[in-house]
Amino acid sequence: MNDNNKPILELKNVTTHYGPILMLKDVNVEIRPGETVCLLGGNASGKTTTLKTILGMVVPTEGDVILAGDKISGLNTTEIVTKGISMVPENRRLFKRMTVLENLEMGAFIRTGSKGIAEDLERVFELFPRVKERLGQRAGTLSGGEQQMVAIGRALMANPKVLLMDEPSMGLAPFLVQQTFDIIQQINEQGTTVFVVEQNANMALSIANHGYVLQTGRIVLADTAKNLLENKMMRQAYLGEV
Amino acid sequence: MKNTLRQRIGEQFSLITLLLWALRVGVFIVVLWGSINTLASGRYEASTWINLVIAGLAQGSIYALIALGYSLVYGILRFINFAHGEVFMAGAFTSVFVAEALERSGFFPKYPILTFAILLIVSMTSSTVVAVLLERIAYRPLRNAPRLVPLITAIGASFFLQYTFRGLYGSGFHTYPEFGQLWGVWNIAGMDIQIVQVFVFLASLLMMAGLYLIVERTKTGKAMRAVSEDKEIAALMGIDVNRVIVITFVIGGMLAGSAGVIRGMYQPQGIWFFMGFHPGLKAFTAAVLGGIGNIPGAMLGGLFLGVFETVGPTLILQGLGIPAANQLKDAIAIIMLVLVLIFRPQGILGEKLAEEKA
Numbered sequence: 398m399n400d401n402n403k404p405i406l407e408l409k410n411v412t413t414h415y416g417p418i419l420m421l422k423d424v425n426v427e428i429r430p431g432e433t434v435c436l437l438g439g440n441a442s443g444k445t446t447t448l449k450t451i452l453g454m455v456v457p458t459e460g461d462v463i464l465a466g467d468k469i470s471g472l473n474t475t476e477i478v479t480k481g482i483s484m485v486p487e488n489r490r491l492f493k494r495m496t497v498l499e500n501l502e503m504g505a506f507i508r509t510g511s512k513g514i515a516e517d518l519e520r521v522f523e524l525f526p527r528v529k530e531r532l533g534q535r536a537g538t539l540s541g542g543e544q545q546m547v548a549i550g551r552a553l554m555a556n557p558k559v560l561l562m563d564e565p566s567m568g569l570a571p572f573l574v575q576q577t578f579d580i581i582q583q584i585n586e587q588g589t590t591v592f593v594v595e596q597n598a599n600m601a602l603s604i605a606n607h608g609y610v611l612q613t614g615r616i617v618l619a620d621t622a623k624n625l626l627e628n629k630m631m632r633q634a635y636l637g638e639v
Numbered sequence: 640m641k642n643t644l645r646q647r648i649g650e651q652f653s654l655i656t657l658l659l660w661a662l663r664v665g666v667f668i669v670v671l672w673g674s675i676n677t678l679a680s681g682r683y684e685a686s687t688w689i690n691l692v693i694a695g696l697a698q699g700s701i702y703a704l705i706a707l708g709y710s711l712v713y714g715i716l717r718f719i720n721f722a723h724g725e726v727f728m729a730g731a732f733t734s735v736f737v738a739e740a741l742e743r744s745g746f747f748p749k750y751p752i753l754t755f756a757i758l759l760i761v762s763m764t765s766s767t768v769v770a771v772l773l774e775r776i777a778y779r780p781l782r783n784a785p786r787l788v789p790l791i792t793a794i795g796a797s798f799f800l801q802y803t804f805r806g807l808y809g810s811g812f813h814t815y816p817e818f819g820q821l822w823g824v825w826n827i828a829g830m831d832i833q834i835v836q837v838f839v840f841l842a843s844l845l846m847m848a849g850l851y852l853i854v855e856r857t858k859t860g861k862a863m864r865a866v867s868e869d870k871e872i873a874a875l876m877g878i879d880v881n882r883v884i885v886i887t888f889v890i891g892g893m894l895a896g897s898a899g900v901i902r903g904m905y906q907p908q909g910i911w912f913f914m915g916f917h918p919g920l921k922a923f924t925a926a927v928l929g930g931i932g933n934i935p936g937a938m939l940g941g942l943f944l945g946v947f948e949t950v951g952p953t954l955i956l957q958g959l960g961i962p963a964a965n966q967l968k969d970a971i972a973i974i975m976l977v978l979v980l981i982f983r984p985q986g987i988l989g990e991k992l993a994e995e996k997a
Contacts, residue, residue, distance in 0.1 A: 452875065478877040486875065492868045495861070503865050506858070507877035555877070 405430045411460035420446040421614045433591040435601035438611035444594040453477045481558035489548040493537030504554030521550035542573045559590045566597045676958030686830040691950045697836035699945020700843030703938045704898035705922035708891030710937035714867040721793040724919015725800035730766035731899030734758045735813045735910045742816040763896030770892030805912040813910040815903035924976040930989025948972045
């Protein structure tokens with residue numbers, strides 16, 4: 398770990414409420430450029446709320462979200478996205494009645510400069526040759542695996558500083574889960590910082606540098622992925638070891 | 640065996656399905672019987688039918704232009720803007736004063752095309768301003784309210800607009816000046832075709848083609864479609880959802896404003912503060928008929944409704960011996976709305992209503 402490296406995305410003492418209900422309590426997460434960081438936790442542990450807080454869909458009651466040194470908590474989603482965060486949402490949520498190409502174009506909605514967009518389109522085609530064959534098709538007619546590819550491609554089209562992924566393994570066949578995580582690793586190796594929120598701890602830790610474990614809105618464990626994989630409590634609680 | 644068979648039949652044909660089938664068959668028989676009678680009587684020649692269809696297309700294209708406003712807004716907000724008829728009225732009513740002034744000054748007879756352009760701009764601008772103000776003042780504060788609330792607000796806004804315009808412009812009838820050049824006939828293959836009807840139809844088609852290009856090809860159009868599918872994800876793409884909603888009202892207002900001028904040219908009389916109610920209702924029917932939220936559906940529904948209510952009374956009702964059938968065209972339009980709601984609530988082109996839409 399390079400300590401001189403300043404975090405690109407940071408949650409500092411973030412506390413979030415839905416109305417009167419406490420969702421996150423004093424959450425601290427640091428994501429450094431070029432890293433893959435995963436956030437693990439079971440149902441209702443606050444994983445999705447964390448992402449919503451980063452994206453400004455929920456405003457933290459305390460603490461700050463900081464992107465590349467700038468405070469972004471308090472901005473609206475559109476502004477935050479424009480500053481360089483994009484997300485692959487849970488269950489993919491493509492625009493099903495629009496074509497694959499239009500979905501990818503929507504991913505680049507905030508960008509100007511057709512040259513950069515064209516380059517990123519090529520990059521998506523390199524990652525997912527299948528997507529190129531399906532460009533004119535309506536996204537709703539694709540298989541689950543293909544939709545996952547388009548959803549990731551759509552998020553990459555924003556050319557984000559940080560790519561957020563909400564439960565990428567959700568609703569996919571096991572071989573597709575493996576494939577998805579291979580892709581995430583590949584994207585990370587190409588230089589994009591990735592923040593994955595997952596229930597599938599084994600899979601997520603296998604590609605991450607660092608991991609955080611969330612339990613009822615609190616970070617209970619934070620360490621390198623390697624240490625977490627060996628952590629006894631971790632193994633019992635999340636990795637299916639009795 | 641017999642018992643189970645009877646039970647099975649009993650399950651499949653409950654009283655309600657039986658009634659619906661009886662209704663279906665009944666409607667079919669009435670339509671068929673009336674049409675055969677009319678056609679067999681030989682009172683009308685083929686050219687009469689063709690003329691009726693063309694008149695229907697002209698009427699229908701006005702409905703279609705207004706129906707698009709209903710459908711666009713429904714597609715994005717899942718809510719029926721019942722004040723849209725008044726958006727149409729605002730354009731026609733405002734532009735009629737400009738038209739009258741231009742006629743008095745002698746400008747209109749000299750430059751009819753320029754006058755048409757001026758009227759179009761005036762009408763579209765006033766309709767658009769009304770539509771945008773509606774959204775900003777009446778609907779946006781209720782964006783997250785239960786669905787019934789904006790609906791009732793829309794009905795209230797409709798009355799508010801009617802009486803505001805009555806207060807502004809008075810309660811008298813106004814008349815569009817006649818575009819004399821349009822009121823001739825073309826003689827094609829022995830048939831007299833009214834030029835104005837062809838003009839109305841073509842002008843509306845042009846507007847609709849423009850809309851279609853905007854929605855399908857431009858970045859804004861794509862953003863509109865994205866917002867109509869999933870607002871949250873659209874925002875995640877960096878699309879300013881509020882802006883897209885305003886643009887939708889602007890486009891709906893422009894189409895309604897153009898419909899106002901076209902209506903004034905085609906039916907110059909009866910321009911007053913209440914003129915939006917009827918076409919509004921018909922256009923809503925057309926939008927539902929085509930599949931609400933569906934853009935080609937609104938176009939098709941409008942044209943179909945126009946043709947049906949023009950041809951239908953003569954074809955179906957006269958054959959049934961109903962006197963003065965032509966006065967029943969509104970009845971026939973509303974009956975059709977009811978039948979569509981019973982048998983095909985998703986409309987001609989509508990997809991099955993998903994839960995989020997229903």
